[in-house]
Structure formats: structure tokens, C-alpha cells
Amino acid sequence: MTNPLASAVVFEDVSVSLGGVRVLENVSATVPHGLATAIIGPNGAGKTTLLLSMLGQVEYSGRIHIGNSTGPTQIGYVPQRLDFDRGMPMTVLDAMAMSRQRKPIWLGTNKQIRNDAVQLLRQVEAEHLVGRRVGALSGGELQRLLLALAIQQQPDVLILDEPSSGIDVVGGNLLCELLDKLRKERGFTQIIVTHDLSMVTHRADYVICLNRKVLGQGPTSTTLTADVLAATFGIHLGMADLHAMPHIPSQVCTCPQHRQEHPHG
Numbered sequence: 357m358t359n360p361l362a363s364a365v366v367f368e369d370v371s372v373s374l375g376g377v378r379v380l381e382n383v384s385a386t387v388p389h390g391l392a393t394a395i396i397g398p399n400g401a402g403k404t405t406l407l408l409s410m411l412g413q414v415e416y417s418g419r420i421h422i423g424n425s426t427g428p429t430q431i432g433y434v435p436q437r438l439d440f441d442r443g444m445p446m447t448v449l450d451a452m453a454m455s456r457q458r459k460p461i462w463l464g465t466n467k468q469i470r471n472d473a474v475q476l477l478r479q480v481e482a483e484h485l486v487g488r489r490v491g492a493l494s495g496g497e498l499q500r501l502l503l504a505l506a507i508q509q510q511p512d513v514l515i516l517d518e519p520s521s522g523i524d525v526v527g528g529n530l531l532c533e534l535l536d537k538l539r540k541e542r543g544f545t546q547i548i549v550t551h552d553l554s555m556v557t558h559r560a561d562y563v564i565c566l567n568r569k570v571l572g573q574g575p576t577s578t579t580l581t582a583d584v585l586a587a588t589f590g591i592h593l594g595m596a597d598l599h600a601m602p603h604i605p606s607q608v609c610t611c612p613q614h615r616q617e618h619p620h621g
Contacts, residue, residue, distance in 0.1 A: 363386045363387060363388055363389055363421075364387045364388065364389040364390070364422070364423065364512070364513055364545035365386070365387035365410065365420065365421065365422050365513065365545070365547070366385075366386050366387070366419075366420070366421040367383050367384055367385045367386075367406070367410075367418070367419075367420055368384055368418050368419040368420070368421070369382045369383070369384055369417070369418040369419070370382070370383040370384070370406070370409060370416050370417070370418035370419070370420060371383070371416060371417045371418055372402065372405050372406075372409060372414055372415070372416045372417075374405070374414075378568065379402045379405045379568065380402040380405055380406060380409070380416070380568060380569070381568050381569045382418070382569060383402075383406060383418070383566070383569060383570055384570060385564045385566075385570050385573050386573070387513075387545060387547055387562070387564075388545070388561070388562050389545055390539075390543060390544075390545055391545065391546070391561040391562050392535070392536070392539060392546040392548065392559060392560050392561050392562070393545070393546065393547050393548070393560060393561065393562040393563070393564065394547075394548050394549075394550055394555075394556040394559075394560035394562070394563045394564070394576070395407075395547065395548070395549045395550075395563075395564045395566055396549075396550060396551070396553065396556055396563060396564070396565055396566070396588065397565060397566040397567045397588055397589070398567060398588070398589050398590070401566050401567040401568060401588075402566060402567075402568050403517075403549045403566055404436070404517055404549060406566065407433075407515055407517060407547070407549060410422065410431075410515070411431065411433060411515070422513065423512060423513075429512045429513060430509055430510060430511045430512050430513075431509075431511055431512070431513050431514075431515065432506030432507065432509050432511030432513070432514040432515065432544070433506060433514075433515045433516075433517075434499070434502045434503055434506050434514070434515070434516040434517065434519060435502070435517055436517040436518040436519075436521055436549075437521075438498065438502065442490075442491030442492075443491060444489075444490065444491055445489065446489065446490050446491075447486070447487055447488060447489055447490065448477070448482075448485045448486050448487070448488050448489075448490060448493075448501055449465060449470060449473055449486045449487065450465075450490075451490055451501060451505065452469075452473035452476065452477070452501075452504065452505065452508065453465045453466070453469050453470070453473060455505075455508070456469050456472075456508075472508075473486065473504075473508075474486055476504045476507060476508055477500075477501075477504050479504070479507065479534075479538065480500045480503050480504045480507070480534055480538075481500065481530070481534065482497065482500040482501060482504060485497055485500070485501065495521075496530070496531070499519060499531060500531070500534070503516075503519075503531070503534070503535075503538075507538060507542070510542075511544050512544055512545065513544060513545045513546075513547065514535075514539075514544045514545070514546050514547070515547045515548075516535075516546070516547070516548045516549070517549045518549055518550055518551065519531055519535075519548060519550070520532075520550065520552050520555060528552070528555070532555060532558075532559050535548075535559075536559065548560065553580075556576060556580070557576060557580065560576045561575065561576060562574065562575060562576060563575075563576045563579050563580060565579070565580075565584055565585075565587075565588040566588070567587075567588050567589075571584060571587045571588045572584035572587070572588065
């Protein structure tokens, strides 16, 4: 059994049923300390459910060890979506200040809190957004605000659910670069749920392949084989994804449509 003290998070035989449907089945996996770990799998594989179990938002059987016995572990969370009234007259500074100051934000913001907020926004290359309304932000800008809010908690473990969803390629690359930089500077463990296999191969140190149960886990470069991907996603894994990962044989995709479109591979 993996020693939880040597890892950031350890899942032991975690199972979840929602509405009588088995969503996760005896999931056992390890998230190494200080690295970037990606959890991948098709829609409905239970990826987000696993994160919510870790956050205590979903009931589960089994055990989840987080951190170690030396003290509490602070967790930062960047959700895939944020449902809010885009008409609210709330600025980015207001959002950053809400969790830190006691007086209502409409009475003004403490100077130190403002300075700290600007500093955090600068770290995620979003300082220019400080006076913008939250409802007017683009998808990429909102993700950077959510990242700044998560970093503000000084997390030991930072969890991101589909961080590149709704962001263009340039914005996705910028977000990945920011995450790499912040993780190295701050030393947190990073967990990302994503469908972007190119992001995984280029940015993740460790990968957990999930489809209700764990079908593979380990260092990204040695774990993402054709067999593991076929077992995780099925034989209809898109050729475009495979071409982004040249070490994975294209023969994993054997559906007739792709054989016709790509007769030589």
C-alpha cells in the first residue's frame, strides 16, 4: 500500500453511487507531492466526481488521505464553470477583497487588501483587470481571476477542473505557463482534470487514466500508451489527439471512418 505521508493525495478503494448508478468503482490512485498530475478520461468517467469526493462534496466509500500528519492541508479549487449574475456591479477587486475584509465592500477596500489583490493579479498576468466588472470578463480572463482567488488561499494542493474549457489555444497555453510558473514558485501540488491530451503530454508530470475505475497511472511519458488510451477512451479516440502525441501509435484508432480519412495511419 502507498504511504500517504509520501504523497499529496492517496485514494483507497473509493466508490461513489449517484442516483443508484455506480459512478466510481474501487478507485485506488496516488497523487505525488509537488508535481502536476492530470486526471483524464471520457465524459461520464467520474473525473469531476472524484474531485468532489476529495473536496467533501460527494459521499463515498473507501478512504482519501490528503496531506500528512504535520498539519492541515489547504486546498485551492478552480471550477470548470461559475454560475453568477453577470449583471452584478462587482469588480475584480471586489471579488478579491470579499474573502479578506470584514466591512462591506461597498464601503471601500482596505489599502493593504487592494495592494495584495493587485500583486496576486499581477502574478496571473491579470493586473489590468482590477477595475473591470466580473460579468464583463472573457472566459480566459475569468479563469485567471478564479486562479488568483485560489492562489490567494495559499494552497498546498491546487485543483483545476477542465481549466482550458471555453478558452482559445493562446489562452490555454498562457494558463498552462502560468500554472507551471506558480507551482514551481509556490511549491503546491497541482491536480488537473482535462480532456486536452496535448496539454497532458506537454504539461503533466503524472497521469491517472480513469473510466469509473483506474485503468492506468504513472509518469506521463511511460503511462500514456496506445493500450491504456484504448482501454480508457475506447477505439474511437480521435486521430488529432494522437497526432499531438507522436510516441503513441496511431493504430489505437481502428474505426472505419478514420481508416478512410487516414489510409496510411
